[in-house]
Amino acid sequence: MKMRDTFIKPMHPEGRKFVAIFAAITAVLFLLSSILGWIGVGLTVWCYYFFRDPVRATPNREGLIVSPADGVVSLIEKAVPPAELGMSDEALTRVSVFMSVFNCHVNRAPIGGTLKAIAYRPGKFFNASLDKASADNERNSLCIEMEDGRQIAVVQIAGLVARRIVCFSSTNDRLLTGERFGLIRFGSRLDVYLPDGVQPLVTLGQTMISGETVLADLTSNEPARAARTH
Structure with missing residues (x-):
């Protein structure tokens, strides 16, 4: 596994629109205040992380x-x-x-x-x-x-x-x-x-x-x- 795979996970398609909304709000917040903008960045990253969909290794044995x-x-x-x-x-x-x-x-x-x-x-x-x-x-x-x-x-x-x-x-x-x-x-x-x-x-x-x-x-x-x- 590459080091980046530890932190960067695939995102489920269900989350794309929410991340887009968070990003748009963040852009507006930066126009108001850099502090608010960086808070928005943190929330956008959290939203992406919430909808992460990592690969899992499911055991195959019956039962x-x-x-x-x-x-x-x-x-x-x-x-x-x-x-x-x-x-x-x-x-x-x-x-x-x-x-x-x-x-x-x-x-x-x-x-x-x-x-x-x-x-x-x-x-x-x-x-x-x-x-x-x-x-x-x-x-x-x-x-x-x-x-x-x-x-x-x-x-x-x-x-x-x-x-x-x-x-x-x-x-x-x-x-x-x-x-x-x-x-x-x-x-x-x-x-x-x-x-x-x-x-x-x-x-x-x-x-x-x-x-x-x-x-x-x-x-x-x-x-x-x-x-x-x-």
Whole structure:
């Protein structure tokens, strides 16, 4: 990897118009004050960085469930998948990954399969790190069915400052593990509902890398993972 690749990342097309708007405002700010102009430059660079879309190395082994988002594991608990997906009404293990405004916000499929359902539901904009965000906030839910018939739900949840959930995929699309399927603008959260009996291999507070960090393993009998902080 070249040194420049550490700092310069590809930008998702969704961000081009926002960077252009920030740049235009920055040009106006320079006419008013050089100090304001340089603040605008900083915000424009941040906007570009927010919409970065780096290449990720997704593990190929069958049965691995990877993180759909960059961020930190904020919740691991039992919960019923969103009713609008028409899945089982039994509580499943839900792993929530909270994305701050500094994380990459491109979302990736946690596992390969057929996209059986997509359901958008408007809602509120509580802080996405709160438990009630799963029930009350604006969300876009997806149901991915694997070849063996088991299903995984992944839910895009808008946050305190997020006001736009974007989904690039459509019902009946075939997704590969780690394939991009959407993004959320400016701070949010992704929930993954694991199949019954599957334990998470991540812990609260763990830093996740979208498309790379293994969240769970369908073939493993390992109990829910514990960790220590230091």
